[in-house]
Amino acid sequence: MSSPFKRNISLTGDTKLTGIALTESKEYAAGFPGIKVAIQHTFKEMGALEALGTLSKMNQKDGFDCAGCAWPDPEKPSKLGEYCENGAKALAEEATYEKVDADFFKEHSVEEISTWSDFKIGKSGRLTQPMILREGSIHYEPISWDAAFDTVAQYLKSLESPDEAIFYTSGRSSNEAAFLYGLFVRAFGTNNMPDCSNMCHESSGVALSETLGIGKGSVKLEDFDAAEVIIVMGQNPGTNHPRMLSALEKCKKNGGKIISINPLAEAGLIRFKDPQSLTGITKGTSLTDIHLQVKINEDVALLKLIMKKLARLEKNGKKVFDHGFIETYTQGFDSFLKDLDRHKESELLARCGIPEETIDEAVSLLSEKNKIVICWAMGLTQHKNGVDNIKECVNLLLSKGSLGKPGAGTCPVRGHSNVQGDRTVGIMHHVSKELNETIERVFGFTPPEKEGLDTVKALKAMHEGKAKVFVALGGNFVSAVADTSYAAEALQNCELTVQISTKLNRSHLVTGKTALILPTLGRSEKDNHNGKDRFLTVENSMGKVHRTKGILQPKSEHLKSEPEIIGGIAQAYFKNQHPVAWEDLGKDYDGIRQKMSETLPGFESVQKASKGTGYYLPNNVRQLDFSKLKNGRAQFSICNLANHTLQPNEFILMTIRSHDQFNTTIYGLNDRYRGVTNERRVLFMNQKDMERFGYNTLDIVDLVSNYDAVERRAQRFFIVPYNIPQGNLGAYFPEANMVVPHNHYADKSNTPISKSIIVHLERSK
Ligand SMILES: Nc1nc2c(c(=O)[nH]1)N[C@H]1C(S)=C(S)[C@@H](COP(=O)(O)OP(=O)(O)OC[C@H]3O[C@@H](n4cnc5c(=O)[nH]c(N)nc54)[C@H](O)[C@@H]3O)O[C@H]1N2
Ligand SMILES: Nc1nc2c(c(=O)[nH]1)N[C@H]1C(S)=C(S)[C@@H](COP(=O)(O)OP(=O)(O)OC[C@H]3O[C@@H](n4cnc5c(=O)[nH]c(N)nc54)[C@H](O)[C@@H]3O)O[C@H]1N2
Ligand SMILES: [Mo]
Numbered sequence: 001m002s003s004p005f006k007r008n009i010s011l012t013g014d015t016k017l018t019g020i021a022l023t024e025s026k027e028y029a030a031g032f033p034g035i036k037v038a039i040q041h042t043f044k045e046m047g048a049l050e051a052l053g054t055l056s057k058m059n060q061k062d063g064f065d066c067a068g069c070a071w072p073d074p075e076k077p078s079k080l081g082e083y084c085e086n087g088a089k090a091l092a093e094e095a096t097y098e099k100v101d102a103d104f105f106k107e108h109s110v111e112e113i114s115t116w117s118d119f120k121i122g123k124s125g126r127l128t129q130p131m132i133l134r135e136g137s138i139h140y141e142p143i144s145w146d147a148a149f150d151t152v153a154q155y156l157k158s159l160e161s162p163d164e165a166i167f168y169t170s171g172r173s174s175n176e177a178a179f180l181y182g183l184f185v186r187a188f189g190t191n192n193m194p195d196c197s198n199m200c201h202e203s204s205g206v207a208l209s210e211t212l213g214i215g216k217g218s219v220k221l222e223d224f225d226a227a228e229v230i231i232v233m234g235q236n237p238g239t240n241h242p243r244m245l246s247a248l249e250k251c252k253k254n255g256g257k258i259i260s261i262n263p264l265a266e267a268g269l270i271r272f273k274d275p276q277s278l279t280g281i282t283k284g285t286s287l288t289d290i291h292l293q294v295k296i297n298e299d300v301a302l303l304k305l306i307m308k309k310l311a312r313l314e315k316n317g318k319k320v321f322d323h324g325f326i327e328t329y330t331q332g333f334d335s336f337l338k339d340l341d342r343h344k345e346s347e348l349l350a351r352c353g354i355p356e357e358t359i360d361e362a363v364s365l366l367s368e369k370n371k372i373v374i375c376w377a378m379g380l381t382q383h384k385n386g387v388d389n390i391k392e393c394v395n396l397l398l399s400k401g402s403l404g405k406p407g408a409g410t411c412p413v414r415g416h417s418n419v420q421g422d423r424t425v426g427i428m429h430h431v432s433k434e435l436n437e438t439i440e441r442v443f444g445f446t447p448p449e450k451e452g453l454d455t456v457k458a459l460k461a462m463h464e465g466k467a468k469v470f471v472a473l474g475g476n477f478v479s480a481v482a483d484t485s486y487a488a489e490a491l492q493n494c495e496l497t498v499q500i501s502t503k504l505n506r507s508h509l510v511t512g513k514t515a516l517i518l519p520t521l522g523r524s525e526k527d528n529h530n531g532k533d534r535f536l537t538v539e540n541s542m543g544k545v546h547r548t549k550g551i552l553q554p555k556s557e558h559l560k561s562e563p564e565i566i567g568g569i570a571q572a573y574f575k576n577q578h579p580v581a582w583e584d585l586g587k588d589y590d591g592i593r594q595k596m597s598e599t600l601p602g603f604e605s606v607q608k609a610s611k612g613t614g615y616y617l618p619n620n621v622r623q624l625d626f627s628k629l630k631n632g633r634a635q636f637s638i639c640n641l642a643n644h645t646l647q648p649n650e651f652i653l654m655t656i657r658s659h660d661q662f663n664t665t666i667y668g669l670n671d672r673y674r675g676v677t678n679e680r681r682v683l684f685m686n687q688k689d690m691e692r693f694g695y696n697t698l699d700i701v702d703l704v705s706n707y708d709a710v711e712r713r714a715q716r717f718f719i720v721p722y723n724i725p726q727g728n729l730g731a732y733f734p735e736a737n738m739v740v741p742h743n744h745y746a747d748k749s750n751t752p753i754s755k756s757i758i759v760h761l762e763r764s765k
Contacts, residue, residue: 238268
């Protein structure tokens with residue numbers, strides 16, 4: 001027997017190190033350089049006229065939702081535009097002139113393209129027509145839409161069980177597309193719906209559901225105006241949610257204070273110059289009042305220490321906690337206080353590595369105030385104890401009565417622009433009995449009752465050959481998940497992999513035996529059907545559903561919208577033998593919204609989102625209604641401290657985003673705020689650690705992790721001295737994903753430990 005055909009695909013592409021240049025890291029974010037970069041990117045990729053016209057429609061009532069992040073739009077958007085430097089880059093990526101068409105794939109094999117860097121692959125341009133990579137071939141060839149849909153249908157039919165298929169979603173899809181996709185996957189017969197949020201805010205969802213009864217945040221944008229203290233933890237808004245800086249600035253103007261908790265002094269948190277306001281261009285605001293430079297993954301230790309100090313003040317007669325609130329709405333406060341006694345202040349202090357007087361400043365501020373908002377992102381969620389990190393934040397808010405009133409509450413800052421909406425409308429691997437019953441009533445079929453696979457489990461199932469077809473609604477699975485080599489083996493084990501995408505990425509190269517590219521319209525593009533421009537809806541980070549309508553000419557006449565593609569696959573699979581008229585529904589967004597309004601709690605008024613600025617979904621925390629929880633009360637939790645055992649030569653590594661990327665999409669090679677130019681393979685290290693190990697600036701090392709006796713290696717990183725706690729390191733995602741183990745993840749949420757990986761360093765050969 002001949003050995004099976006295997007393509008020779010590179011997982012890292014070109015890792016040649018470039019002419020790196022280092023400068024001082026910046027203290028302030030945005031301002032003029034931000035405007036300049038926004039303009040440079042959009043003008044270069046899409047031309048000046050179109051760029052200016054399009055930017056002015058971003059995040060406006062009659063325009064489209066920026067795909068850059070999920071931060072909400074103010075009720076009165078700025079006349080100068082409601083976008084940021086990185087939103088402009090996101091637009092430029094999607095609206096680029098460059099195209100990846102049939103000629104491109106004829107000229108370049110997948111083997112060749114895989115040797116390019118992620119940056120070069122992304123810059124190749126927009127996908128323009130359906131393509132197939134046949135078994136035994138290394139070149140994609142064109143295929144018609146109908147033949148592509150039939151191919152997917154045939155492979156799905158050939159499976160022994162629907163559970164042999166995996167349906168991934170990234171968070172850029174509209175509510176309508178995600179709803180239809182979830183419906184089709186259930187009609188097909190599985191709950192295998194891993195989702196990018198499994199790697200993102202799943203820890204927040206689990207922690208908040210268990211303690212407060214809803215897996216989402218409780219604050220609205222106006223709460224930032226009224227807050228007395230905003231704590232920003234494990235988040236880098238200057239880069240990843242730049243429009244949030246305007247909200248923080250407003251809080252400061254109203255007399256509020258900001259505490260940032262982060263191993264790094266991130267530029268945007270220190271000072272901010274609002275590029276959208278004339279005063280911002282000249283003066284700038286100092287944002288952070290107190291920076292607690294915590295060691296990686298010691299947030300629970302820090303919060304426990306703060307709570308212990310608050311409890312002592314209270315014992316000494318100061319009114320610190322909101323006992324009325326605690327008695328009326330919560331459960332478990334006494335056991336929580338008792339548990340704090342188990343920990344010694346000196347040990348907690350040593351763990352978090354922050355000068356005590358700085359912590360005392362924060363304690364003193366928090367003791368006085370009770371309108372407190374806590375914002376957080378990946379710095380808290382992507383650890384083994386990610387769920388406990390967030391529960392500890394909830395403990396603080398509950399003890400201060402900082403929920404369900406203006407200026408107070410939880411604010412998990414979401415990543416992808418519609419990741420929250422996708423989950424709300426039914427993308428999940430869990431089974432909801434209520435949703436299943438409603439689907440049965442509204443659509444006339446019985447959804448499966450078996451729990452599905454999340455990202456971690458789906459990867460394992462493909463690796464073990466238990467899942468054979470992989471369909472992705474957006475995203476770049478191979479580069480986004482932990483453990484790149486393992487992920488590649490998993491995908492390459494599949495019979496068929498299908499990518500519904502806008503732009504070329506590594507997941508189009510690391511494929512199953514057969515692979516399909518189904519190119520789709522981007523958020524910014526017109527979605528015309530029978531002479532009428534259609535619109536879609538999304539949900540922002542604060543639970544508001546609103547419409548989004550593209551305005552640009554589509555990049556190719558062959559593109560289909562996501563709902564049309566899902567409808568097409570479903571139609572090819574079911575023919576006309578199913579109660580749902582899939583093809584018609586895929587084209588009829590009002591029809592989908594009608595069905596959403598009959599199926600999903602809170603979506604009764606979704607048709608209203610077609611006009612105006614949208615509406616808020618119900619949120620029990622805003623009403624202080626905890627009736628769904630044990631004894632009808634919000635829950636205090638007893639949380640675990642991080643538990644790492646390090647050898648003397650080991651470090652804790654966090655994998656973070658540079659200022660010039662959107663997840664696996666690389667906008668450029670600079671991290672302006674951190675002072676790095678022209679290189680992504682960098683490793684941020686404390687100067688004292690460099691001295692201890694005899695490293696010089698720009699020495700080149702490999703990162704090596706060793707979990708369960710498996711050595712994982714990410715090669716060739718430049719050492720950059722940086723203001724980061726001793727024993728901690730930082731490197732960029734996705735380059736460093738090579739060392740993230742696939743089988744180590746957060747308790748309960750299964751989120752990979754991308755922010756606390758134990759590694760040692762070896763000089764590169
Ligand atoms: N321009 C741009 N915007 C984006 C994205 C992008 O890639 N580019 N990605 C989007 C997505 S999907 C997401 S999820 C968000 C991500 O937004 P962020 O969570 O802000 O992104 P990261 O770069 O992962 O940053 C994590 C931050 O946490 C800190 N940190 C790491 N470990 C710890 C820790 O143990 N404790 C504390 N307190 N802090 C820690 C890091 O220093 C860093 O500042 O942004 C979204 N928006
Ligand atoms: N080590 C490490 N790993 C991480 C993280 C980390 O911090 N460290 N962060 C994790 C997080 S928070 C997340 S959210 C995941 C991200 O995981 P993913 O969401 O899977 O990855 P992205 O890079 O956002 O996906 C980019 C691709 O999406 C496609 N795309 C863009 N817009 C659209 C659209 O409108 N429709 C469709 N159909 N496709 C579109 C394009 O082809 C583009 O190449 O990565 C996770 N992985
Ligand atoms: Mo994310």
